Amino acid sequence: MLEPLTERYLEHLRVERRAAAQTLDSYRHDLEALCALAREAGTALEDMQLAQMRRFAAALHAGGRGPRSIARALSAWRGLYKWLGREGLVAFNPVDGVRAPKAARPLPKALSVEQSVQLAEHRTEQDDPALDARDHCIVELLYGCGLRIGELVALDARASAAARGWIDLDAAEAHVLGKGEKRRSVPIGRAALAALREWLARRPEFVREDPAPLFLGRHGTRLGAQQLRRRLRERALKAGLPTHVHPHMLRHSFASHLLQSSGDLRAVQELLGHAHLSTTQVYTRLDWQHLAKVYDAAHPRARKKPEPDAG
Known part of the structure; x- marks a missing residue:
């Protein structure tokens, strides 16, 4: 249930700020929570203090609301007190300085070593051999060099003054x-180098007016990011991978597998x-996740089932 002040604030948002219906519903929900907390504390909205607002935010967290939901509620509360200040009803904003708990940063999705190798070694018999060579080379460079998709599609076959990126086969x-x-500059491994040479031998079939781009489409133009994403997704499905594969996933896989093998964080940063x-x-969190899985699967104490309760 809302207090009269909060009803006036919502009306202000609706009429003067022309807030959308969905926004108003969201604000109403968060302001109802504030009013309920204020009633429990026995304090009028106009008399709220910073310490109380911090306790209110903690109460939301204890009640099961996530960091993003709490941040949204604090934004609604902060807006209310900003308006109350303009109306001359409060001397300060008690929500200023109150922060929501930090949301957990999601781990980037990476393929396992086995899945990465499965994708890299997969060859498509039904496809045009030249297209298969091109797409195989793309996979090897994404996984073998950790390139961003924009860096990959911008590569030219050789260095020039206009080139944003290029391949140096000799080096x-x-x-x-x-x-x-x-x-x-990123080193190209043996597998990627072999794939590059195979594609470069086929590449003249695609060259039309612009001979510069390393990766070309059927019409002789530089392969675009959307085309590349689609081809990679289709290739992963044909390789039997059980997950949606996108270019950045191969970059994540490159980084996490390299870190697992070397432990050299600075080198991975440079690459x-x-x-x-x-x-x-x-x-390093991905690496820890890998170690935890190995422990759970292999350590006798991790696999040991608890003894049944004798009582």
Whole structure:
């Protein structure tokens, strides 16, 4: 149940701010929660203090509301007190300084080593051999070099003044232009190098007016990101993978598998082109997840079932 002040505030949002019906419903729900908490505390809305608002936010958390839901409620409450301040009904905003608990940062989705190898080694017999060679090369570069999709599609077959990225076969390196227009060089492994040579032997069949792009479509134009995503998704299905595979998943797989093998976070940061180490540290959580699964599956104490209650 809303207090008269909150009803006036909702009317202000509806008439003067022209808030959408869905927004008004959301605000009503959050303001009803505030009014209920205020009644339990025996305090009028106009007399609320910072400490009470912090306790109210904690009560929402204890009641099972998640960080995003609490942040939304605090935003509604903060808006109410901002309006009350403009109306001269409160001297300060008691919600200022109250923060919702941090939402858990979701782990990036990565393939297992076995799934990555299964996808990389899959060859499509029904497809055009040239297209199969191209798509096989794309998979090997995404997984073998950890490239972003934008970096991959921008690659040219050779270096030039206009090239945003290019392949150096002799040095076995991919030179790319990443986020923030920062250049980096990434080593190309043996499998990716073999796939590149196979595709380059087929590539002249696709060249039309512009010979620069490394990856070309059937009409001789640079392969686009959407085309690449679709081809990769179809290839993963044909390879029998039980999950939706997208280019960034192969980048995540590259990073997590490299970190599992080497433990060198700084090197993984450089190869991915991350400006800050904190961005790369998410893969240490993936690594821990992998270790936890190994422990649960292999350690005798982890697998031991609890003894039945003798009582």
